[in-house]
Every structure is written in C-alpha cells, then in structure tokens.
Amino acid sequence: MRVLLSTYGTRGDVEPLVALAVRLRARGAEVRMCAPPDEEFAERLAGLGVSLVPVGPPVRELTRGTGLPSDAELARYRSELLDTQFALLPAALDGCDVLVAAGLAQIAARSVAEAAGVRYVYVSYAAVHLPSPHHAPPPRPGWPKPTETDNRTLWALDAELLDAQYAEQLNAHRAALGLPPVGTVRDHVLTDRPWLAADPAVGPWRTIPGLEVVQTGTWSLPDERPLPDDLLTFLDAGAPPVYVGFGSMSPARDIARGVIEALRAQGHRALVSRGWAGLGLIDDGDDCFAVGEVNHQRLFGRVAAVVHHGGAGTTVTAARAGVPQLLVTAPISDNPYWAGQVAELGVGAALEGPAPSAESLGVALENVLAPETRERARALAAEIRTDGAAVAAGLLMGDLRPA
Known part of the structure; x- marks a missing residue:
C-alpha cells in the first residue's frame, strides 16, 4: 500500500x-x-x-x-x-x-x-x-x-x-x-x-x-532520547522545577519573566524552554535553567507542573506524565479548547493571554501546584492510551x- x-x-x-x-x-x-x-x-x-x-x-x-x-x-x-x-x-x-x-x-x-x-x-x-x-x-x-x-x-x-x-x-x-x-x-x-x-x-x-x-x-511515538547531562544536573540539584514553554507560538515578550517571578515568589524553580520564540532566562540565578529541544516524555515526569500554550501534543504529553498544567493561551485554533478541557478535568488551570497579570499568575500557580491537583493529574494519566x-x-x- x-x-x-x-x-x-x-x-x-x-x-x-x-x-x-x-x-x-x-x-x-x-x-x-x-x-x-x-x-x-x-x-x-x-x-x-x-x-x-x-x-x-x-x-x-x-x-x-x-x-x-x-x-x-x-x-x-x-x-x-x-x-x-x-x-x-x-x-x-x-x-x-x-x-x-x-x-x-x-x-x-x-x-x-x-x-x-x-x-x-x-x-x-x-x-x-x-x-x-x-x-x-x-x-x-x-x-x-x-x-x-x-x-x-x-x-x-x-x-x-x-x-x-x-x-x-x-x-x-x-x-x-x-x-x-x-x-x-x-x-x-x-x-x-x-x-x-x-x-x-x-x-x-x-x-x-x-x-x-x-x-x-x-x-x-515513544521517545527514547536521553535528557542532556546539564539538564539532568539541574533537575537533580533541587526540588522538581516548573516547566515553562510555548512551543512554536510567539507569546508576549515578558511572559517568561512574569512566570519566573511568580514561581520565585512561591519558592519554586523554573525550567524555561526556548521554543520558536527564543525564550530565555531573566538573570543568572541558579534556580532557573533554559533548554532547547528535549524529550518531553522523559522530562515531564521530572517536573512539578507544565506551563504552556495549549497545544494538543503538549497537553496530552503532560497528561500522560501525570503532571498538573497551567495553560496560558491565545485565542487561536484549539488552544482555548484544550485549556477548557484541562480546567474541566481538574488537572490544572487556564489563563487567557497574551500577558496575564502577576496576581492571576500567582493564584493560578497555587491552584495548579496544590496536592489535590497533582492527585487528579496522576489519576488521569492511568486512563490515557x-x-x-x-x-x-x-x-x-x-x-x-x-x-
């Protein structure tokens, strides 16, 4: 054929x-x-x-x-x-x-x-x-x-x-x-x-x-690629960080800064994915790390939560890993739909972009990182094909x- x-x-x-x-x-x-x-x-x-x-x-x-x-x-x-x-x-x-x-x-x-x-x-x-x-x-x-x-x-x-x-x-x-x-x-x-x-x-x-x-x-497909050594060193150096990445989308210029600052205010580390937008760190603090293209299937099992744009692939990969999600979405294509699904299933939260306020980010992150949200995310993971x-x-x- x-x-x-x-x-x-x-x-x-x-x-x-x-x-x-x-x-x-x-x-x-x-x-x-x-x-x-x-x-x-x-x-x-x-x-x-x-x-x-x-x-x-x-x-x-x-x-x-x-x-x-x-x-x-x-x-x-x-x-x-x-x-x-x-x-x-x-x-x-x-x-x-x-x-x-x-x-x-x-x-x-x-x-x-x-x-x-x-x-x-x-x-x-x-x-x-x-x-x-x-x-x-x-x-x-x-x-x-x-x-x-x-x-x-x-x-x-x-x-x-x-x-x-x-x-x-x-x-x-x-x-x-x-x-x-x-x-x-x-x-x-x-x-x-x-x-x-x-x-x-x-x-x-x-x-x-x-x-x-x-x-x-x-x-x-199953992704068997190992994670880079420098990323593994960062992951092993402290508590699981929160992943922040927007894939092929071009988010608001200061979105990475806003999320990192909100995470720091709550005592969490951040892992920033550069993506097509070329996102980076806001300083040289050792509580943050930036990565390029890596194996999300391996990585998401090592993070506390995934902050992303609401793409179908990222949403299901995070769900399969049993990790809570915060979707910061633009009103484009299926992104708002996946944001709604994550919120409805109780495995995360959703914010409409392009630049949510520091207050809304902080509240959303508190909800996403709550133990009960992680419990629901783990339960959902067992159902995914x-x-x-x-x-x-x-x-x-x-x-x-x-x-």
Missing part, C-alpha cells in the same frame, strides 16, 4: 502524521508526506525514511514576532496555499492508494483524491474542529469574531466564512479537473466520517447525528474495524 499524508502547520500539525507514517511503514506501507518546507520537518522525515513533498511557504514566516500577520495577509496566504496544493498534490498522490489530510487548511486534498479515484480520509487533532452543538467553533485568525452565543448559529456562521474564503476558488479548480462544484466547503473537506486523533480521556467526542466520528486516540497511531495504521491497512 502507498499512502500520502498531507498537512500544513507547526510541529503540532506535523508530528502526529510522523507517528502514523512510522506505524504504517512498520506494516510494510510506502509513505510520503506533504508538509511545510521548514528545515526541521525535512530533517525529521529524512531521518525516518519518509519522502517529503514541500508545500507552501515555511511556517516560521507566519510565526515571526509576537503577533499574527494582518487579516489581508492571512487571506492571501490561504488563497496561495490552495493554489499550491492543487499544483503539487496530484503528482505527490500519483501511485498512492489513500490520502490522509490533517487540518482544515487541506482544502484541495479531497478534490485531488476524487479526481484520481483515491480513497480520502480527513483527520482532526481536536474535537473542537468538528461541528457540534456541544461546543463553539475554534477561533480562526483573520476572520471576524462573531457576537452570537448559540453553538449551532456559530457553526453556520463558520461555514459561511469558509465558503467566502474558499468556495469560488475551490470550485474553479474542481471545474478544471472535471469535477462538479461543492456546496459547503467545510462539510466537503471534513466528510461525514472524519477521524479524530485525540485521546478520549482528555478530549472526547460526544456523538451527534449526521457525523460518524472515528476516534483513534492521539497519534504519537498510547496506541492511537497503531490503531489508525490498522484502519488504513484494512486489518482493523472502527470501534
């Missing part, structure tokens, strides 16, 4: 497909992946023997600075990415038996698969991206923020915004391929049987009529049936 995996986004969008690629290759499948051309993605895939088809501009172009591009720039990026997908996906799909598309940016994928007569599977990494009366749509940067509060109304408005951005352009490409026009772009991309690569214990799907969601569990990518690979290869 030959499989094409396609996504566009940051590391949190790419890594789940990497896990699926590894599981598919272990079953004898040939895998190639469409992803952004950022150097770290190219190196990651090359090391696994997975062919990369670069699509779109480097994602770091969109995440530079502490703010997003303007609304007009985002609209241009989306339009150009759609044209690029129609230009490159057909050749990438040649000889493949199935196309797995992750994320709503994959507007062209289903049409290309349809024209080639190839099976198409859409996957979301969070339930919030799938329409349901049980939750509102995620915030979409560059589009008007609605004032309505009814979830059904909000999803209808969300569909209208997607159609306004993509419908005319998408249907022009479909006509060029000899395909009929689509009605609602979002429903066309998602299909009526999308997959959900999220852990049922952390981000469950609530069944609704008309949408048959296949929840596989999170797609991840680790076989999501293997389950998905089995479904694609035809030797498993959906639950």
Whole structure:
C-alpha cells in the first residue's frame, strides 16, 4: 500500500502524521508526506525514511514576532496555499492508494483524491474542529469574531466564512479537473466520517447525528532520547522545577519573566524552554535553567507542573506524565479548547493571554501546584492510551474495524 499524508502547520500539525507514517511503514506501507518546507520537518522525515513533498511557504514566516500577520495577509496566504496544493498534490498522490489530510487548511486534498479515484480520509487533532452543538467553533485568525452565543448559529456562521474564503476558488479548480462544484466547503473537506486523533480521556467526542466520528486516540511515538547531562544536573540539584514553554507560538515578550517571578515568589524553580520564540532566562540565578529541544516524555515526569500554550501534543504529553498544567493561551485554533478541557478535568488551570497579570499568575500557580491537583493529574494519566497511531495504521491497512 502507498499512502500520502498531507498537512500544513507547526510541529503540532506535523508530528502526529510522523507517528502514523512510522506505524504504517512498520506494516510494510510506502509513505510520503506533504508538509511545510521548514528545515526541521525535512530533517525529521529524512531521518525516518519518509519522502517529503514541500508545500507552501515555511511556517516560521507566519510565526515571526509576537503577533499574527494582518487579516489581508492571512487571506492571501490561504488563497496561495490552495493554489499550491492543487499544483503539487496530484503528482505527490500519483501511485498512492489513500490520502490522509490533517487540518482544515487541506482544502484541495479531497478534490485531488476524487479526481484520481483515491480513497480520502480527513483527520482532526481536536474535537473542537468538528461541528457540534456541544461546543463553539475554534477561533480562526483573520476572520471576524462573531457576537452570537448559540453553538449551532456559530457553526453556520463558520461555514459561511469558509465558503467566502474558499468556495469560488475551490470550485474553479474542481471545474478544471472535471469535477462538479461543492456546496459547503467545510462539510466537503471534513466528510461525514472524519477521524479524530485525540485521546478520549482528555478530549472526547460526544456523538451527534449526521457525523460518524472515528476516534483513534492521539497519534504519537515513544521517545527514547536521553535528557542532556546539564539538564539532568539541574533537575537533580533541587526540588522538581516548573516547566515553562510555548512551543512554536510567539507569546508576549515578558511572559517568561512574569512566570519566573511568580514561581520565585512561591519558592519554586523554573525550567524555561526556548521554543520558536527564543525564550530565555531573566538573570543568572541558579534556580532557573533554559533548554532547547528535549524529550518531553522523559522530562515531564521530572517536573512539578507544565506551563504552556495549549497545544494538543503538549497537553496530552503532560497528561500522560501525570503532571498538573497551567495553560496560558491565545485565542487561536484549539488552544482555548484544550485549556477548557484541562480546567474541566481538574488537572490544572487556564489563563487567557497574551500577558496575564502577576496576581492571576500567582493564584493560578497555587491552584495548579496544590496536592489535590497533582492527585487528579496522576489519576488521569492511568486512563490515557498510547496506541492511537497503531490503531489508525490498522484502519488504513484494512486489518482493523472502527470501534
């Protein structure tokens, strides 16, 4: 079997497909992946023997600075990415038996698969991206923020915004391929049987009529990399520190300072992850340490809590480690959803960014570091699955049936 995996986004969008690629290759499948051309993605895939088809501009172009591009720039990026997908996906799909598309940016994928007569599977990494009366749509940067509060109304408005951005352009490409026009772009991309690569214990799907969601569990791989010696020395030198990191997001300039000062006020050490924003320390105190890319699966078991941006991967990794979490989120994509889930499960707290006050940080950290929060986090860890990518690979290869 030959499989094409396609996504566009940051590391949190790419890594789940990497896990699926590894599981598919272990079953004898040939895998190639469409992803952004950022150097770290190219190196990651090359090391696994997975062919990369670069699509779109480097994602770091969109995440530079502490703010997003303007609304007009985002609209241009989306339009150009759609044209690029129609230009490159057909050749990438040649000889493949199935196309797995992750994320709503994959507007062209289903049409290309349809024209080639190839099976198409859409996957979301969070339930919030799938329409349901049980939750509102995620915030979409560059589009008007609605004032309505009814979830059904909000999803209808969300569909209208997607159609306004993509419908005319998408249907022009479909006509060029000899395909009929689509009605609602979002429903066309998602299909009526999308997959959900999220852990049922952390981000469950609530069944609704008309949408048959296949929840596989999170797609991840065991990480056996050892922690660096200098990091181990810091960890061994005192009580477990609090991890502070924002991944590929660009948080407010002084967020690291604010968290470190709040931790010091409560007598805790801090471990700062530089991330794409290049965060650093505020002084040379021996109660703080900065790290680059390290194994979170090993690290999170050694920390007192994890302060982060609310990415799906970081949220489930911290939950699997049984460690409390404080999510400092911007209103982007699924970040507020995961913040809400962590708070609802009682395994942490959430603050809306970009720069929470010192007082709110202090109160939130006290709650997160309370013994009862850690007890709930440990209990949740026992419920989390680790076989999501293997389950998905089995479904694609035809030797498993959906639950």
